[in-house]
Amino acid sequence: MMKRTTMLLVSLCLVLSGVSAQKQVKLVIAGRDGDYGNAMQIAVDAYTAKNPNIKFDVLKLSGDDVYQKTVIDLKSGTGTYDLILIDDPKALQYQQAGWLTDLDAMFKKAGKTLDSDFIPTVIDLCRYPNNAKGKLYSLPFVGNVSLFAYRADLFAKYGLAAPKTWDDVLSAAKIISEKESGVDGVSFRGVKGNPILTAFLPIFWSFGADFLDASGNPIVNSPEAVKALKFFLELAKYGPKSTPMNNTAQVRDGLLAGTVGIAPEVWPAWLGKIDDPNESKVVGKVKITKHPAEVKKSSPMIGIWHVAIPAASKNKDAAFDFLTFLTSKETQKLMVLKAGLPPSRVSVFEDKDVLGKYPWYPAILDALENGVARPRTLYWAEIENTMGALVQEALIGQKTPEQALNEANAKLAEILK
Secondary structure, three states: OHHHHHHHHHHHHHHHHHHHHOOOEEEEEEEEOHHHHHHHHHHHHHHHHHOOOEEEEEEEEOHHHHHHHHHHHHHHOOOOOOEEEEEHHHHHHHHHHOOEOOHHHHHHHOOOOOOOOEOHHHHHHHEEOOOOOOEEOOEEEEOOEOEEEEEHHHHHHOOOOOOOEHHHHHHHHHHHHHHOOOOEEEOOOOOOOHHHHHHHHHHHHHOOOOOEOOOOOEOOOOHHHHHHHHHHHHHHOOOOOOHHHOOHHHHHHHHHHOOEEEEEEEOHHHOOOOOOOOOOOOOOOEEEEOOOEOOOOOOOEEOOEEEEOEOOOOOHHHHHHHHHHHOOHHHHHHHHHHHOOOOOEHHHHOOHHHHHHOOOHHHHHHHHHHOEOOOOOOOHHHHHHHHHHHHHHHHOOOOOHHHHHHHHHHHHHHHOO
16 A cells, blocks of 8 residues: 555656746847848747747837847846847946846856857857956847948959958049949948938948047047048948938948949848849849948947846746757757848858848858947947937038037037046
8 A cells, every 4th residue: 555655746746847837938039120030930930849848928129229128127137037138239238237148157057068069259249348358248139230232243343352341432432423324333321310420330440440439539530530521421422412411221222223333231131132123123233242441341330139138037047948949059040040130140151041032141251250349338329320320410411520520529528527
């Protein structure tokens, strides 16, 4: 009798432990809308198919909303979210405040290690401080970076070599604008704030300019910065008259329509249809590369989004398991092929299926490896809006380059006080 009772108890314990192992967990993700949201849903569906006991609530928010909602929640320590997306220039705020889970500790707890497949310039931004010795607080969700596009057929037509410097770009833009009917030499975003500043930054940095000196003081009116802005305004002469009002749609659509010779700033999400004959009049004619150099090397702007686990999450182990799945080679490849989401792993950029669909993807890897991050400051939003407004004032002739940058430097000094 005693033996039978013991066996029943053991059996009951095994059943209960099995039920416990299959206990349902719901992970709440503060994510993005649009293509990023579609990619996240693809990953969630793939994970759920293998882990039916894990349920998800994926919030597909605008960039502003995901920032505001996560900051409010993380400040309070409420623990509403189990994973969050963070725009790179805002990452410092989360890292410094202690709002994020130490992923080094999570890897150690899980008996795993961070592999070396992630692009170093990208993974370093996920650490604090932002170098190989910093503590890991996030992983890259998307390997986004600015790129340079030009009409290879027109360059060949007019005997122009592939542009290696920005001076080469200016010369080519002038020739195309003057000789090719119905085609603007260049086209870039000119709307004040983020659009025009993002278009300007690869030139700004490659001319040797920067935002802050080693002591954190603004230096956007340096001789290098003035020279860069003068060049930018000279380049604009070979663009459409509507440049100050142009945004993403105008640059992207002009490139697809064949009315743009050079697009000095494009993003991977704009290029998915560049070789689709149903959408593009320039199939096989557009070359995608990293930006040209000048005084310094090519300086594409890194625009990654991080994915992190809040320190207040109540489901850290489950969240970490999904995080490693989400950022794995297999899932990154899936998100590229089904949603066009640029990866952050070298191996995915070299995958034959990925290259078969997007033959220009090696340019993204090259740009990320040479990319420049926006300055690590808590005041980037104010800096971007301020400088972006003044660069546009220079573009439309309301201020000289010197006036615009002197005013920008003074205002940045006030912001950074």
